[in-house]
Amino acid sequence: MAGVQIRDALREEFDELGHVRLAAYRADGFLSPQSTYAPTLRTLGADGLGHVLVAVDAGPSGSSGSTNSTAPQDVGTRILGTVMLQGWAGAGEILAGPEEAEIRALAVLPEARGIGLGQTLLAAVIGRAAEIGVRRLVLLTQPEMRAAHRLYEKAGFTRLPERDWSPEPGVTLLAYSRVLDGDGLG
Numbered sequence: 264m265a266g267v268q269i270r271d272a273l274r275e276e277f278d279e280l281g282h283v284r285l286a287a288y289r290a291d292g293f294l295s296p297q298s299t300y301a302p303t304l305r306t307l308g309a310d311g312l313g314h315v316l317v318a319v320d321a322g323p324s325g326s327s328g329s330t331n332s333t334a335p336q337d338v339g340t341r342i343l344g345t346v347m348l349q350g351w352a353g354a355g356e357i358l359a360g361p362e363e364a365e366i367r368a369l370a371v372l373p374e375a376r377g378i379g380l381g382q383t384l385l386a387a388v389i390g391r392a393a394e395i396g397v398r399r400l401v402l403l404t405q406p407e408m409r410a411a412h413r414l415y416e417k418a419g420f421t422r423l424p425e426r427d428w429s430p431e432p433g434v435t436l437l438a439y440s441r442v443l444d445g446d447g448l449g
Contacts, residue, residue: 271316280342315347382414398442404436404437406437
């Protein structure tokens with residue numbers, strides 16, 4: 264994707280990452296201003312547990328396609344989207360063992376949508392999971408996030424209803440999973 268780079272988030276970018284996540288979730292009505300989840304969404308990954316990837320506007324001199332570069336000359340100018348891979352360490356209620364990892368907080372700024380960033384971030388996080396030996400990816404999503412469901416299903420995820428989770432009364436999150444083989448293609 265020309266002009267966009269996928270790479271690991273830098274520690275100094277976590278405040279901006281929080282803003283990107285909140286803007287994306289709120290734009291679609293998936294996060295109210297009073298949400299008790301907003302503080303978690305804002306700081307997710309800042310504790311160093313997990314892998315946080317970002318899609319950045321690499322500008323005219325940036326390179327595209329790199330997934331691991333953090334050299335200063337490769338640092339993009341603006342975060343357009345993000346996704347997190349949460350392993351067994353620090354895992355929530357959804358993971359069943361150390362061979363699993365959870366995809367969390369896939370978010371793309373509203374003004375950066377429509378060019379495939381969500382799909383690109385999802386492919387990058389699947390690739391990262393395969394690189395580190397994850398055998399199964401799991402994720403939770405709100406029932407109303409139908410565009411996300413289509414994206415996950417297109418990437419080979421299937422519903423895992425036995426792992427649906429209710430973080431609070433009246434809220435049920437839908438579980439999806441994808442088994443990975445050694446190359447991440449499942």
